[in-house]
Amino acid sequence: MKLALEPAEQLLQEDVRAFLATHAPDASEIPHALDDRMAFLREWQARCYEAGFVGRAWPAEFGGGGRPTSEQIVVDQELAAAGAPEFPSVVGLDVLGPAILAFGTDEQRARYVRPILAAEELWAQGFSEPEAGSDLASLRTTAVETDEGWVLNGQKTWISWGQFARWCGVLARTDPELPKHKGISLLVVDMASPGLEVRPMEQITGHAEFCELFLDDVVVPSENMLGGRGDGWKIAMHVVGHERGTAALPRQVMLRTWLDRLVADAAAAGVLADERAQDELARALIEIEVLRHHASRTMAAFLNGGAVGPESSGVKLLMAQAEQTLCATALDVLGDAGAGPFWHERYLYSRAASVYGGTQQIQRDIIANRILSLPAE
Structure with missing residues (x-):
């Protein structure tokens, strides 16, 4: 690149x-x-x-x-x-907006895209469930076709900014008799629908960024299906790859600005001359630079017309590792008392980096199977 x-x-x-x-x-x-x-x-x-x-x-x-x-x-x-x-429209910009552009009808694009860009309407992502997180294809939320449209029942979790969302892209099982990866569809659900309940979940950071979503006979118009019936898994893999592959470059830049801030904080605290602190800061810098080069390579293929493929799983692993290393380094170098609210909150949030967007175990499994072609046993 x-x-x-x-x-x-x-x-x-x-x-x-x-x-x-x-x-x-x-x-x-x-x-x-x-x-x-x-x-x-x-x-x-x-x-x-x-x-x-x-x-x-x-x-x-x-x-x-x-x-x-x-x-x-x-x-x-x-x-x-x-x-x-x-x-604030991160789900719309990084996940469901690209899905609408790739799989939606012109009517759906005309209705939803501009409000996403202008933050007039926020979106949520209804993918994960209490028993279907890493193994997303095991989801149990159902969508039954009726004369009124699709009737949804089930529960979703880890809904980012769900209490502020106008729409939610919900993966639901429309054909339970088919293999689990094939009987899933994606439906655009109005968050003001009768039978829909949102429950915010407070995190260790003190913020309620995530919600649980409960669907009890929620009716969704037939025209709110994105793509065709049974296209849900294909759409999910498209948006997850896009999310993992394209977010890394700006995230790497942000991590580098945080590192610069940490160096300045260490100098102000009088600990920058300490050899151990220098070693830890150097390690954090190396991981951020490794992320930058891998993310640039992934984006090169994307900009040349290719799809974001399984290589994005490697970038996701590196991104989580770089963020966690940097935030842990801040607490080690500055000390618990000296780190202040900025670094404490970022440290707590960084622990989730190895889970959100696909767990480390799942990313390693993708790399082993789809890139390295390692035997199953």
Whole structure:
């Protein structure tokens, strides 16, 4: 993958930096209370969308910028490097929006895409269940076809920002007599539907970022099926690969900005000259640089027209390891008392990096089977 920017990309980089210099909020401006913070972040995403920095590579006819994917990567890396607030529509932007573009009808694209980009409507992802997380194909939520549409019953868990979502992409079993990977479909569920209950789950960080979702005879119109009947597994694998493969580059940039902050914090605390601290910081830097090169290689294939394949599982493993190493290093170098709220919260959240988006065990299994072709025993 070429690392040098084209002239047009250099101009875009300057535009993004100028925009951020004028409009990027200071971290102290972001409310801590979750409801207030989400409202603030939605306004921030809308401002970035109006500036042309959200969905830059999405089709123009559906509200996107219609520009090359490489330009969105430039934007994402600049936002990360500046420490700009993350967008609240992450599920829509990284998971279900790409699925709608790839598998939806023109009517579905026209209805859903622009509100995703402008943060007018947030989305949730109803994939995992209490007994079907890593083994997603074992899901038990059912969808039965009736004259009124599809009737859903079941339970979903780990629903990111479910209490704020307008829509949820729910995987449900529409054909229970078929093999478990083949009888699954994806339905777009209105989160205001009768029979639907959302229960926030508080994490060790103190935030309720995730929810449980209960579906009790929830009716979904037939036209809200994404793709065809039985396409759910194919869609799920498409979006999971996209999520794992394309998120790593901006995440790597953000981790590098955190590392720079940690070096500054260590210098301020008077511990930067300690050889053990230097060794730990160097190890964190090496892991972030390894992530950068692997993520760049994965994105090279994507930008050349290829799909994000099983190699994204390796990137996912490296991303989790780099984040966990960096956050653990912060507590080791600064000490529990000296780390402060910033590093404590990031350390606690980093523990989930080896689970969300596919557990480490599942990623290793994908690598063993689909890349290395290792024998099952």
